[in-house]
Amino acid sequence: MKTYILKRLLLMIPTIVGITLLTYLIVRLAPGDPIEAMIRNQSGNIDPKAMKEDAQKIRERLGLVDYHVVRDRVFGPESRWQEKPELKPSGAVFTAADVADKVTSAVVGYGRWVGRMATGDFGESIKYRTSSGSRNPLALIAERIPVTATLNLIAEALIFFTAIPVGLAAARHQGKWFDRTSSFVMLAFWSVPTVLAGTVLLGFLGKGGLGWNGFPIAGLHSFGYEKFSWGEYLADTLWHSVLPVVCLTYGGLAYLAKLGRASLLENLRADYVRTARAKGLPESRVVYHHALRNSLLPMITVMVLTLPGLIGGSVIVETIFSIQGTGLLLVNAAEAYDLALIMTETLLYGVLTLVFLLIGDLLYAWADPRVRYE
Amino acid sequence: MSSPLAQPDSALLGRPRSYGAIVWGQLRKRPSAMISLAIILLVALAAMLAPFIAGEVPIRWVENGKASWPIFRYLTNAEYVAMLAFVLAGALPLTVRLVRRRAERVGASPLMRAIAIHAGIWIVLAAGLLALREPERRYGFYLERAGEAQSAWFPLIPTPRYPGYESLVHRDEPPSWQHPLGTGRLGDDILLRILYGGRTALTIGFVAVGISACIGVVLGSLSGYFLRWVDLAIMRLAEIFMFIPQLVLIIIILAVIPSSVDPLWAVVFVIGVTGWTGTYRLMRAELLRIRSEDYMTAARALGLPTWRLLLRHAIPNGLAPILVGATFGIAGAVFIEVSLAFLNLVQTPSWGELLTDGRQHLETWWVWGSAGAAIFVTVLVYNLLGEAIRDAIDPKLKI
Numbered sequence: 001m002k003t004y005i006l007k008r009l010l011l012m013i014p015t016i017v018g019i020t021l022l023t024y025l026i027v028r029l030a031p032g033d034p035i036e037a038m039i040r041n042q043s044g045n046i047d048p049k050a051m052k053e054d055a056q057k058i059r060e061r062l063g064l065v066d067y068h069v070v071r072d073r074v075f076g077p078e079s080r081w082q083e084k085p086e087l088k089p090s091g092a093v094f095t096a097a098d099v100a101d102k103v104t105s106a107v108v109g110y111g112r113w114v115g116r117m118a119t120g121d122f123g124e125s126i127k128y129r130t131s132s133g134s135r136n137p138l139a140l141i142a143e144r145i146p147v148t149a150t151l152n153l154i155a156e157a158l159i160f161f162t163a164i165p166v167g168l169a170a171a172r173h174q175g176k177w178f179d180r181t182s183s184f185v186m187l188a189f190w191s192v193p194t195v196l197a198g199t200v201l202l203g204f205l206g207k208g209g210l211g212w213n214g215f216p217i218a219g220l221h222s223f224g225y226e227k228f229s230w231g232e233y234l235a236d237t238l239w240h241s242v243l244p245v246v247c248l249t250y251g252g253l254a255y256l257a258k259l260g261r262a263s264l265l266e267n268l269r270a271d272y273v274r275t276a277r278a279k280g281l282p283e284s285r286v287v288y289h290h291a292l293r294n295s296l297l298p299m300i301t302v303m304v305l306t307l308p309g310l311i312g313g314s315v316i317v318e319t320i321f322s323i324q325g326t327g328l329l330l331v332n333a334a335e336a337y338d339l340a341l342i343m344t345e346t347l348l349y350g351v352l353t354l355v356f357l358l359i360g361d362l363l364y365a366w367a368d369p370r371v372r373y374e
Numbered sequence: 375m376s377s378p379l380a381q382p383d384s385a386l387l388g389r390p391r392s393y394g395a396i397v398w399g400q401l402r403k404r405p406s407a408m409i410s411l412a413i414i415l416l417v418a419l420a421a422m423l424a425p426f427i428a429g430e431v432p433i434r435w436v437e438n439g440k441a442s443w444p445i446f447r448y449l450t451n452a453e454y455v456a457m458l459a460f461v462l463a464g465a466l467p468l469t470v471r472l473v474r475r476r477a478e479r480v481g482a483s484p485l486m487r488a489i490a491i492h493a494g495i496w497i498v499l500a501a502g503l504l505a506l507r508e509p510e511r512r513y514g515f516y517l518e519r520a521g522e523a524q525s526a527w528f529p530l531i532p533t534p535r536y537p538g539y540e541s542l543v544h545r546d547e548p549p550s551w552q553h554p555l556g557t558g559r560l561g562d563d564i565l566l567r568i569l570y571g572g573r574t575a576l577t578i579g580f581v582a583v584g585i586s587a588c589i590g591v592v593l594g595s596l597s598g599y600f601l602r603w604v605d606l607a608i609m610r611l612a613e614i615f616m617f618i619p620q621l622v623l624i625i626i627i628l629a630v631i632p633s634s635v636d637p638l639w640a641v642v643f644v645i646g647v648t649g650w651t652g653t654y655r656l657m658r659a660e661l662l663r664i665r666s667e668d669y670m671t672a673a674r675a676l677g678l679p680t681w682r683l684l685l686r687h688a689i690p691n692g693l694a695p696i697l698v699g700a701t702f703g704i705a706g707a708v709f710i711e712v713s714l715a716f717l718n719l720v721q722t723p724s725w726g727e728l729l730t731d732g733r734q735h736l737e738t739w740w741v742w743g744s745a746g747a748a749i750f751v752t753v754l755v756y757n758l759l760g761e762a763i764r765d766a767i768d769p770k771l772k773i
Binding site: 011014015018019022023026027187188190191192193194195196199200203210305308309311312313315316319320330331334335337342343345346349350351353354357 | 606610611613614615616617618619620621622623625626627628629630705709712713716717718719726729730732733736737742746749750753754757758761
C-alpha cells in the first residue's frame with residue numbers, strides 16, 4: 001500500500017507540470033497577442049503610450065515579457081519582432097536561430113511564471129477584486145469556491161442516490177418494461193443540453209416566466225439575506241438552488257444509471273452470484289449484499305471521472321442562473337481577457353480533479369485489496 | 375486458378391461474411407438503430423439541400439421567354455463538394471460489386487478498394503471545382519422581382535437569406551404556411567436558420583470527432599502496443615486533457631484565439647484537439663488485448679516490421695469500439711457547440727445561437743422550441759445509434 005501511494009504521488013508530478021505547461025502554452029502560442037487584445041477589449045480608447053506601459057506591466061506579471069508576435073504592430077516598432085520580417089536569404093521568414101530564440105524565450109517565460117507561482121504570486125486579476133479589495137486570483141477563486149462546491153456536492157449526492165436504484169431496478173428486470181423505459185428515458189435525459197433544460201425550467205417554473213412563477217431566477221440568495229436567521233438562510237439558499245441542482249443532476253444521473261445497470265448485470269451473471277443463489281440465499285440478500293456491493297466499488301472512480309464534466313456543466317448552469325460561483329468567474333474572466341485569473345483557475349481545476357482522483361483511487365485500493373499497481 | 379481448398383468451404387457456408395456485414399446484420403434487426411439512421415440521413419440531406427428547401431434563389435426562372443436555373447449558379451463550392459460526397463457514398467455498393475472480382479483475386483478488401491477509388495474521384499473533382507468555379511453571391515435579387523418573371527420555381531419556403539428592414543413587418547410571427555417554424559426577432563425564417571444551423575452542427579460533429587478520433591487512435595495504439603515509457607508518457611499527456619474540464623480548456627483557448635480566425639473552424643479545431651482522451655483510452659485498451667492475440671504472435675513470428683504489425687494487423691482490429699465512441703462523440707460535440715454559443719464565444723449560425731436568441735423571449739416559443747427540438751432529436755438519434763452499434767459489437771464494452 002505504501003509503495004502504491006508513493007508511486008501514485010510520483011506520477012502526479014509530471015501531470016501537474018504538464019497542466020501548468022499546457023496552460024502557459026495556450027496563452028503563449030495563441031496566434032494573436034492576447035495582451036494586446038486584452039487591453040483593447042478592456043478599454044477601447046486610451047492613448048498608445050499608456051497601452052504600451054500596461055502591456056509591459058501585464059507581460060512582466062505573467063512572465064510573458066519576451067512575448068513576440070510578428071503581427072503585433074499596434075504599438076509601433078517595440079522590438080525587432082514588431083518590424084516587418086525581412087526575407088532571409090533562404091527565402092524563409094524565420095531561420096532556425098529565430099525559432100531557437102523563440103523556444104528559449106518561451107522556456108524562460110515559463111520558468112519565471114512557475115517561479116512566481118511557487119512564491120505564491122499568481123499575478124493580479126485586471127477585472128475583479130474580492131470583498132476585501134484583493135486582486136489575487138487565488139483569493140478571488142477561494143471566495144467563490146463554496147458556492148460551486150456546495151451545488152456540485154448536492155448534485156453528486158443526488159446523482160449517486162437516484163442512479164443506483166434506477167440502475168439496480170433496470171438490471172434486475174432486464175428486458176422488461178421498466179428496463180426498456182428507463183433506458184430510453186435516461187438516454188433522452190442524456191440528450192438534453194443544459195442550456196435547453198435551464199431555459200425551459202426557468203421559463204416555466206421561474207418568477208416572471210410563463211408557468212408556475214414559483215422559483216427564484218437568479219443568484220443563490222434573496223435580497224437582504226444578511227439579516228436572515230440561520231434557518232431562514234438555509235431554507236432560502238436551498239430554495240434558490242433547486243433549479244440549478246436539477247440542471248446539474250440529470251445528465252450525470254443518466255450516465256451513472258446506464259453504467260450502474262451494465263455493471264450490475266455483469267455481476268449478476270458472475271459465478272459467485274450463482275453460488276450464492278445455489279446456497280439458497282434469499283434473492284434480496286444475493287442482490288444487495290453480493291452483486292450491489294461489488295458493483296458499487298468501480299462507481300467511485302466513475303464518479304470522480306465525471307467531476308470535470310460536472311465542473312464544465314456548472315460553468316453553464318452558473319451562467320444561466322447568475323450564480324456567483326467559479327464557473328461564472330471563468331466565463332467573465334475569459335470575456336475580459338483576464339489572463340491571470342483564467343490561468344490560475346484552469347490550473348486549479350486540473351489539480352483539484354487530480355487530487356480527487358487520487359483520493360478516489362486510494363479509497364478504492366483500501367476497500368478492494370485486489371487492486372495493485374502494475 | 376483459385377485454390378481447390380476454397381471450393382467446399384464456400385459451397386457449404388456461402389460467401390464468407392465479413393465482420394462489418396455481421397455487425398450490419400445485427401443493426402438491421404434493431405428498429406431504434408434503423409429509425410436513428412433514417413433520421414440522421416434525413417437531417418444530413420436537409421442540411422445539404424438547404425437552398426432548395428428555404429431561400430430566395432429560384433430553382434427555375436423564366437424571363438422574356440428565356441429559362442434559366444439560377445440556383446445552380448448560387449450553390450457554393452462547399453455545397454457541391456458535400457453533394458458529391460453524398461452521391462459517391464451512395465454509389466459505393468455499385469463500385470464494390472464492380473471491383474469485387476479483382477480485389478478477391480489479390481486478397482484485398484473490395485470495400486476498402488471502392489472507398490479508395492471514390493475518395494480519389496472526390497478529391498480530384500473537389501479540387502477542380504474549388505480552383506475553377508466562382509459561385510454567384512448577389513442575394514436579394516430574385517425575390518423582389520418575382521412579379522416580372524413569367525414563371526419562377528422558388529424553394530419550398532421562399533424567404534430572404536439575409537432579411538432586411540422590410541422583413542421587420544413579419545417579425546415574431548408564429549408558425550404559418552409561409553413560415554412553417556415561424557419567424558424571429560428580425561423577421562428571419564426559423565426553418566432557414568435551423569437548416570443552416572444543422573450544417574454547422576454536422577460540420578462540427580464530424581470534423582471535430584474526425585480530428586479527435588485520429589489523435590486518439592494514433593496515441594492509443596502507440597501507448598497500448600509499446601507500453602513501458604511510451605505508455606507512461608502518453609498517459610500523462612492524456613491525464614492533462616482529462617483533468618482540465620474540456621469546456622474550461624475550450625473557453626480559455628477560444629478566449630485567446632484572435633477574431634480573425636473563422637469561428638466555425640476555431641471551434642472545430644478546439645473540440646477536436648481537446649476531445650481525444652476517450653478514443654485514446656478505448657484504443658489503448660483494445661491494443662492491450664490485441665497485442666497478445668495469436669494472430670499478432672503469428673505476424674510477429676513472420677518477422678513483419680513493427681509499422682506493418684500496427685497498421686495492417688493491430689489497428690484495424692481495434693477500430694470497432696472507436697466507431698461507437700465516435701458516434702457518441704458527435705452528439706457530445708453538438709452539445710459543446712451549444713454551450714459555446716450560449717457563452718457567446720462563437721459567432722456563427724448554429725442551433726446553439728438560435729437557442730440562445732430564443733432564450734431572451736420565451737413567449738416566442740417556436741424559436742427556442744425549434745432549436746431545442748433540433749438539438750435534442752439530433753443528439754438523441756446519434757446516442758441511440760451509438761448504443762445500438764455498441765450492443766451489436768460487444769454489449770460489455772464500457773463506453
